[in-house]
Amino acid sequence: MATPKPQIWNRDNETIATVLRFIWSVKDGVKYWKLYGSPSLLAAFSLVKDKIPNIVDVDLGKVSCNITRAELGISSTANYYFKLAYVGFNNQESVKSVSIELATASSSTDTFITLTDAPSSYSGAGGLTVKVKVDETGLEFVV
Numbered sequence: 001m002a003t004p005k006p007q008i009w010n011r012d013n014e015t016i017a018t019v020l021r022f023i024w025s026v027k028d029g030v031k032y033w034k035l036y037g038s039p040s041l042l043a044a045f046s047l048v049k050d051k052i053p054n055i056v057d058v059d060l061g062k063v064s065c066n067i068t069r070a071e072l073g074i075s076s077t078a079n080y081y082f083k084l085a086y087v088g089f090n091n092q093e094s095v096k097s098v099s100i101e102l103a104t105a106s107s108s109t110d111t112f113i114t115l116t117d118a119p120s121s122y123s124g125a126g127g128l129t130v131k132v133k134v135d136e137t138g139l140e141f142v143v
Contacts, residue, residue: 003097023062030054030086038081
């Protein structure tokens with residue numbers, strides 16, 4: 001039984017929400033859920049919320065969990081990553097889900113040249129097109 005990937009639904013409908021609401025599908029055979037978090041995909045994920053009931057939120061039709069940035073110890077300008085796991089009635093924990101990222105407005109990119117894998121300037125690129133590099137590591141301007 002695969003662990004579902006949670007979604008983040010921000011109560012105040014902004015990326016920098018102070019209260020985050022995670023939602024996911026209810027599953028049979030689940031005793032409770034665990035939410036893990038990490039400031040980096042490369043760092044270890046630690047438990048941020050334990051024993052989340054496998055109960056459907058009537059308004060959403062899914063399991064949900066609210067958590068604040070203060071509880072996580074992260075600012076509104078910090079990105080954060082989450083994974084979900086469940087504990088079955090046999091008290092065995094599942095494999096963690098794929099991660100989801102909580103991105104902030106300050107970390108988002110608004111233009112092509114602010115991407116980390118793209119040219120850093122439009123200078124001299126008038127009339128050129130963009131293509132994926134041969135080694136598939138980024139983008140480049142071409143004739």
